[in-house]
Amino acid sequence: MNVINNKWIGQSTIRPDGADKVTGRASYSADTTMPGMIWGKVLRSPHAHARIVSIDTSRAEALPGVKAVVTHKDIVDFPLDKSVMLGIQDMRWMCRNVMAREKALFHGHPIAAVAAMSERIAAEACRLIEVEYEVLPHVIEIEDAIKPDAPILHDFVSFEGRPSNIAGKLEHKLGEVEAGFAAADVVIERSFTTRPVHQGYIEPHSCLVSVVDGKATIWSSSQGQFMVRAMTSLLTGIPQSDIRAIPAEIGGGFGGKTIIYLEPVATILAKKTGRPVKMVMSREEVMRATGPTSGSMSTVKIGAKKDGTIVAAQGTFYLQAGGLPGSPIRGAAGCAFAPYNIPNVLSTGFDVVSNRSKVAAYRAPGAPIGAYAVECVLDEVAEALKMDPLALRLKNAARQGTKAAHGPVYPVIGFVETIEAAMAHPHSQAPLGKHQGRGVASGFWFNAGGESSAQVNVTEDGNVVVTTGHPDIGGSRASIANITAELLGIDYKRVSVLIGDTATIGYSNLTGGSRVLFASAMVVTQSTEKVIKTLCERAAKIWKIDPEAVVWEDGEAKPAGENAGKFPGLSLAQIAAKASETGGPIGAGVQQNTQGAEGGFATHVCDVEVDVDLGIVRVLRYTSFQDVGRAVHPAYVEGQMQGGAAQGIGWALSEEYLYDKNGKVDNASFLDYRMPVCSDLPMLDAVMIEVPNPKHPQGVRGVGEVPLVPPLAAVANAVANALGKRFYSLPMSPPRVLEVLDGA
Amino acid sequence: MTEIRYIAPTTLDEAVGAYAAAAGAARILAGGTDLLVQMRSGAAQPGTIIDIKKIAETTSIQETPEGGFVIGAAVSGAVLAEHPRLGQAWPGVLEAINLIGSTQVQGRASAGGNLCNGSPAGDSVPAMVAAGAVVNLQGPNGRRTMPVEAFPAGPGRTNLAPGEILVSFTLPPRPKGSGDAYLRMIPRTEMDIAVVGVGVSLTLENGTVTAARVGLGAVAPTVLLVEDAAKALIGSKLEDAALEAAAAACSAACKPINDKRGTIAYRIKVAGVLLKRAVAIAAERAGRN
Numbered sequence A: 001m002n003v004i005n006n007k008w009i010g011q012s013t014i015r016p017d018g019a020d021k022v023t024g025r026a027s028y029s030a031d032t033t034m035p036g037m038i039w040g041k042v043l044r045s046p047h048a049h050a051r052i053v054s055i056d057t058s059r060a061e062a063l064p065g066v067k068a069v070v071t072h073k074d075i076v077d078f079p080l081d082k083s084v085m086l087g088i089q090d091m092r093w094m095c096r097n098v099m100a101r102e103k104a105l106f107h108g109h110p111i112a113a114v115a116a117m118s119e120r121i122a123a124e125a126c127r128l129i130e131v132e133y134e135v136l137p138h139v140i141e142i143e144d145a146i147k148p149d150a151p152i153l154h155d156f157v158s159f160e161g162r163p164s165n166i167a168g169k170l171e172h173k174l175g176e177v178e179a180g181f182a183a184a185d186v187v188i189e190r191s192f193t194t195r196p197v198h199q200g201y202i203e204p205h206s207c208l209v210s211v212v213d214g215k216a217t218i219w220s221s222s223q224g225q226f227m228v229r230a231m232t233s234l235l236t237g238i239p240q241s242d243i244r245a246i247p248a249e250i251g252g253g254f255g256g257k258t259i260i261y262l263e264p265v266a267t268i269l270a271k272k273t274g275r276p277v278k279m280v281m282s283r284e285e286v287m288r289a290t291g292p293t294s295g296s297m298s299t300v301k302i303g304a305k306k307d308g309t310i311v312a313a314q315g316t317f318y319l320q321a322g323g324l325p326g327s328p329i330r331g332a333a334g335c336a337f338a339p340y341n342i343p344n345v346l347s348t349g350f351d352v353v354s355n356r357s358k359v360a361a362y363r364a365p366g367a368p369i370g371a372y373a374v375e376c377v378l379d380e381v382a383e384a385l386k387m388d389p390l391a392l393r394l395k396n397a398a399r400q401g402t403k404a405a406h407g408p409v410y411p412v413i414g415f416v417e418t419i420e421a422a423m424a425h426p427h428s429q430a431p432l433g434k435h436q437g438r439g440v441a442s443g444f445w446f447n448a449g450g451e452s453s454a455q456v457n458v459t460e461d462g463n464v465v466v467t468t469g470h471p472d473i474g475g476s477r478a479s480i481a482n483i484t485a486e487l488l489g490i491d492y493k494r495v496s497v498l499i500g501d502t503a504t505i506g507y508s509n510l511t512g513g514s515r516v517l518f519a520s521a522m523v524v525t526q527s528t529e530k531v532i533k534t535l536c537e538r539a540a541k542i543w544k545i546d547p548e549a550v551v552w553e554d555g556e557a558k559p560a561g562e563n564a565g566k567f568p569g570l571s572l573a574q575i576a577a578k579a580s581e582t583g584g585p586i587g588a589g590v591q592q593n594t595q596g597a598e599g600g601f602a603t604h605v606c607d608v609e610v611d612v613d614l615g616i617v618r619v620l621r622y623t624s625f626q627d628v629g630r631a632v633h634p635a636y637v638e639g640q641m642q643g644g645a646a647q648g649i650g651w652a653l654s655e656e657y658l659y660d661k662n663g664k665v666d667n668a669s670f671l672d673y674r675m676p677v678c679s680d681l682p683m684l685d686a687v688m689i690e691v692p693n694p695k696h697p698q699g700v701r702g703v704g705e706v707p708l709v710p711p712l713a714a715v716a717n718a719v720a721n722a723l724g725k726r727f728y729s730l731p732m733s734p735p736r737v738l739e740v741l742d743g744a
Numbered sequence B: 001m002t003e004i005r006y007i008a009p010t011t012l013d014e015a016v017g018a019y020a021a022a023a024g025a026a027r028i029l030a031g032g033t034d035l036l037v038q039m040r041s042g043a044a045q046p047g048t049i050i051d052i053k054k055i056a057e058t059t060s061i062q063e064t065p066e067g068g069f070v071i072g073a074a075v076s077g078a079v080l081a082e083h084p085r086l087g088q089a090w091p092g093v094l095e096a097i098n099l100i101g102s103t104q105v106q107g108r109a110s111a112g113g114n115l116c117n118g119s120p121a122g123d124s125v126p127a128m129v130a131a132g133a134v135v136n137l138q139g140p141n142g143r144r145t146m147p148v149e150a151f152p153a154g155p156g157r158t159n160l161a162p163g164e165i166l167v168s169f170t171l172p173p174r175p176k177g178s179g180d181a182y183l184r185m186i187p188r189t190e191m192d193i194a195v196v197g198v199g200v201s202l203t204l205e206n207g208t209v210t211a212a213r214v215g216l217g218a219v220a221p222t223v224l225l226v227e228d229a230a231k232a233l234i235g236s237k238l239e240d241a242a243l244e245a246a247a248a249a250c251s252a253a254c255k256p257i258n259d260k261r262g263t264i265a266y267r268i269k270v271a272g273v274l275l276k277r278a279v280a281i282a283a284e285r286a287g288r289n
């Protein structure tokens, strides 16, 4: 399959959702309505940290138009002493995040919810709920949360034998770092901080739930209808077979929709009222109570020989989890040094709780944080050694056979190719002007496979419908159409690709971990191969020859071997027309826990210009080089690379949560939470490098997350190059840039 | 669940009558790009909305016989941009108004709304102050005028009397050799709120500044007229020393706060930087007129 003269694989075919999205015709979950539908609203904590003494809902329930009220009492409890895992989520924390139980853990934490005839009545009823709080001292920042006298969020969390806000630790070790550093000629150690940043999806969370005869139907915006079903089932006690979760078109997720907030609440409200219940978050609710990814505090130490050989590396990464445990320390500690062949590594992550909203996944969760610190220190190592920063990376680049600190020995990987491409690219040689600088950085992400189901059906008129089970957030439908068309030898327009709901397709893991095309292309390929086998058998039946003597070529069954040329070929349409006579409908499905996803690597080059009087950093030019395995639909792959770079630039320069002294987010809007707008960015160039994954039928590697790993450091290194001064904390916002410039 | 009454009178008298009669329960609607946002967030809950976009005086642009302009309070930024002469005479005022929001917002947002909203960060206000604009008001007690810098009373507050409506802005005639400019500092390139805004209007004769006005926004509870900065410029040939003195006057005039949009130290420094840059643009424009 990995031949380059494919007809459809590698083509930027017209995406099936494109016209719908640009014309506004696409149906998102908030577009769904039902007769008799009522509205749900959430009452949120006005305190960053408080014990919930009592909740009195009687006045709210008495308000005309109110149909039901729920509190944590209506949600299935997951006692603190017993972990129940669903994927990487611990249901003890999910249940407390969806509705506060013992304590309100952040400003905006759901306390209760109301269903009423209108949104306004529901909001009014929320105001009538009387909650008695015992307000507790709160803590927001990591450095405060890990102090010995910090307010402790959870009695059940202890670290090194003492009550603590450190809820977890993860360590990757390779060799002996101390011995390694002793042998180094240059050792550089620096500390860094980054701020929490939101995934910034345009579409707020929303859902519509109807419960009829105990059976629930959920329309919602998520990255996994099966995740929605499973979590809702666990939190409501309704068996999975009685829940049908229907994925809507999704207006961005970036990891933030791999967990749920509203669905179980709306389900319970719908069950109580017997009416369909709709809930839609406001932007403010999204900013206060969903996501973001962690803020961090890290220290990285790297030792190298004079010739640039890195001999030891150590990293300590503290990540914010929010009010409940579970920050992506695996991504930070695991990916930080993964691009390099280093004999001695000690990489440690700490999970720190504080009174912020619980973090959710964000593209390559944790990895950008680790890479930021490591890639900035590498830049200083290169400077100390008077080496070109790309040459230093190339010298130490992981290759096939390299043992990584997080475990694996790498198979075929394409990291070296990304660095070589960056070195050879005109961008790396382009001249720079005054107050301009260039920075480079690399990055790694694990990628994933996992459970996937597909059904490929031939229609009676000889076209093809493919159903898969992962919401399409990055082009999976278009890519699957390309692959199916390629395998069948038909025009891609004859293949319709749909995302099934939980009742119409088998279990498929959520859209996350850059797994979807890897996993679904595997099961779709196997299904299509089965279909092709059936098509050949049917042709054999028609011709009355041995099925082994039939091949599928150029979209036709052809007699082969000694029968070659005996009969004219039979097209898909011709065979489909005779399907009933030859044995029945033609289709096949495959369900599998897919294996063999291999890591992805990227190297980014960034040019900036600094307005030294105003402190404004502008990105002038940006080029990403990424091993994409196989670009099944290149325009989509480029889009992934550009999107990651754009988000990383925002993280580096302008995005951050600001808290007031009461622990309330002060900038819960897109006006003051500054994501880059279009005019802030230059055209982001994407150079795709194809080193096919040998374990995948099309050579696919995940491409969706690596793009967000290098940008933080690429931008920071460019700013350092422009100013001759280094920044150790993000974002490099104008006031901070001036502070550093004027501070010397 | 309160109901909202919407009226769109066609004369000022009707509008003023309805506004005064509502005794504080009504809000004037120009483009609505502030008002509707405030209503959605619950910050404004008017019982009556009085739309002034059907009134000739608030929606037209007049040129005075002396060469000045009278701009209706509710004229949108997009309409102002299409005027054949306004942008030549007052490029700084126009660019300030046109900086508001995005293309979509420009179709609605007005200079009157920007001023009446009372934000110290309103973009058109420092440019209007620099231009020496006068506002024309009409209320239950008739008409009056005041210099634009006297209009704001504090964040979100104005010196409009109860029942009074802002009708229009009068921009004075432009002597030869005049130019104006507005610059703002925002962290993004658009869709942001000024951290500092500086409007400058200059008249030069043979390279010497004969008249100057400086308006400064987002650094104090109200937009400021910085007379010391103007004094430093008048009589100079815009030498470095004069520019430094004017910049220092702007920094000194700042009474900013630390908030999510900028720190005190940052705002004070940037006020001076922007003054110098705005002067350079205004002088360049003056040289062409």
Ligand SMILES: Cc1cc2nc3c(=O)[nH]c(=O)nc-3n(C[C@H](O)[C@H](O)[C@H](O)COP(=O)(O)OP(=O)(O)OC[C@H]3O[C@@H](n4cnc5c(N)ncnc54)[C@H](O)[C@@H]3O)c2cc1C
Pocket (backbone or CB within 6 Å): B027, B028, B029, B030, B031, B032, B033, B034, B035, B036, B037, B052, B073, B074, B099, B100, B101, B102, B105, B108, B109, B110, B111, B112, B113, B114, B115, B116, B117, B121, B122, B123, B124, B160, B164, B165, B166, B167, B191, B192, B193, B194
């Ligand atoms: C997306 C977006 C971006 C924005 N960007 C900017 C920006 O870059 N810079 C900036 O300065 N502002 C910005 N704004 C704010 C707003 O657009 C401006 O303040 C605009 O000028 C308001 O004008 P309007 O005609 O829409 O006012 P309206 O919303 O109609 O009115 C504003 C206020 O003034 C009162 N009012 C209006 N006209 C009169 C009158 N004639 N007499 C008495 N009272 C009156 C109203 O009752 C209301 O309280 C932005 C707003 C949005 C939504």
